[in-house]
Amino acid sequence: MTQVARIALRRLRLPLHTPYRLSYRTFTEFEPFLVEVEDADGRIARADAHISPGSSAETREGGWAHLTERLPRLVGMEPEAAKATLLADFTASKVATTAAVVALEILADDPLATVAAPAELPLLTPIGALEPADIEREVEQAIAAGFATLKIKVGKDLEGDLVRLGHIQRAVAGRAALRVDANRAYDRDDAIAFARRADPDGIVLFEQPCEADLWDDNAAVAGASDIPVMLDEPICTMQDIERAASIPGVGFCKVKLKRFGGLQPLADGIRAIQDAGMQAVLGDGLGSDLHAWCEAAIAARSIDNAGEFNGYLKMTRRLFAEPLRTERAVLHLESGPCPALDPGRIEAATTQHVEFR
Numbered sequence: 001m002t003q004v005a006r007i008a009l010r011r012l013r014l015p016l017h018t019p020y021r022l023s024y025r026t027f028t029e030f031e032p033f034l035v036e037v038e039d040a041d042g043r044i045a046r047a048d049a050h051i052s053p054g055s056s057a058e059t060r061e062g063g064w065a066h067l068t069e070r071l072p073r074l075v076g077m078e079p080e081a082a083k084a085t086l087l088a089d090f091t092a093s094k095v096a097t098t099a100a101v102v103a104l105e106i107l108a109d110d111p112l113a114t115v116a117a118p119a120e121l122p123l124l125t126p127i128g129a130l131e132p133a134d135i136e137r138e139v140e141q142a143i144a145a146g147f148a149t150l151k152i153k154v155g156k157d158l159e160g161d162l163v164r165l166g167h168i169q170r171a172v173a174g175r176a177a178l179r180v181d182a183n184r185a186y187d188r189d190d191a192i193a194f195a196r197r198a199d200p201d202g203i204v205l206f207e208q209p210c211e212a213d214l215w216d217d218n219a220a221v222a223g224a225s226d227i228p229v230m231l232d233e234p235i236c237t238m239q240d241i242e243r244a245a246s247i248p249g250v251g252f253c254k255v256k257l258k259r260f261g262g263l264q265p266l267a268d269g270i271r272a273i274q275d276a277g278m279q280a281v282l283g284d285g286l287g288s289d290l291h292a293w294c295e296a297a298i299a300a301r302s303i304d305n306a307g308e309f310n311g312y313l314k315m316t317r318r319l320f321a322e323p324l325r326t327e328r329a330v331l332h333l334e335s336g337p338c339p340a341l342d343p344g345r346i347e348a349a350t351t352q353h354v355e356f357r
Helices: 060-074 079-087 094-107 132-144 158-172 188-197 215-224 238-245 263-275 289-302 343-349
Strands: 004-012 014-021 026-030 033-039 044-049 119-122 125-127 149-153 177-181 203-207 229-231 250-255 279-282 325-327 330-333 350-356
Touching: 004 060, 004 094, 004 343, 033 060, 033 094, 044 094, 044 289, 060 079, 060 094, 060 350, 079 094, 094 263, 119 289, 125 132, 132 158, 149 158, 158 177, 158 188, 188 215, 203 250, 215 229, 215 250, 238 250, 238 263, 250 263, 263 279, 263 289, 279 289, 289 330, 343 350
Parallel strands: 125 149, 149 177, 177 203, 203 229, 229 250, 250 279
Antiparallel strands: 004 033, 004 350, 014 026, 033 044, 119 330, 325 330
16 A cells, blocks of 8 residues: 655635625635645645534634644555544544545545446525515526525524515525525524524525524424434534434424545445435535535435535636536536646645645
8 A cells, every 4th residue: 555745735716707695604705725735656646624603612723723733643654544643633633634635545545436337416596686676686596597496594584584485485486496505693582583483495404403402492493393303513423313312393404524534434424314205405505616526426326305515616716727517506426536736726726735744
């Protein structure tokens, strides 16, 4: 088995076409960490992940410090030993660790880092407009583009959220499925009020009503809601999945590669969700095209609903030499390993860079 000869860590800046508004932050750019691993034979593998400020206790500064302290230790190790070293401290910085682990998985030719057969994966798109006329226009554009699942962000204003949801439902008129996401922003009372007062027409799930660590509050919402609840931020381990499965009214678990510590743990987590009688939804809407491909490679094996790995559609720059083929809201994956990245594009997007040999 070959050894790690060089590791580079980059912080990238990937501007967006339009601001992406969440309940806790509005993004105008994504700033993922990209880890590049080279072995003694000169083979190079890369992976990235985006730490979202406000989404968890993990910070970009902390993630950078975590990796710059640990990556030098991996030089000279075989990929499996390097992965084990990183995962020993996984909980200290989950997203940053996952970027490095996935790069090592790709370097080691992990079967999960290859698409076994061509696949077509439907994607969803968010509806961000606030005013009725703008909502109608954006909905029509999304449906005309082929999107059959739309995402609606709520959580800032209960009354305003209900009014806006109604505008969107009338504009959609049954032509697309709706996923409603509170991004942990409601307290228990407002989340229950939203679940009880929202017209369930067309809504397939209500995502993460309350803070991630408030399991009892989220359980209370699930128990009061006619709309199945999906837990997102709390779902990082098998234990989290087991706990979610024990809550009446939780019908979905959202998983993201960057929170699971690698391709194999993610695949195992999806299987556990499905074995528990829930549905798994996969994807980071804040991820690059590289991160989207990694998640899509897993989705192609195990997911039959609209993917949320659509961050690359929001970006003005891409990392792959050739863009991911996306037609009529469907991501078309070719069989084979991770596509080639463009070193020039990576360099142009780099705002911070360190190397270890």
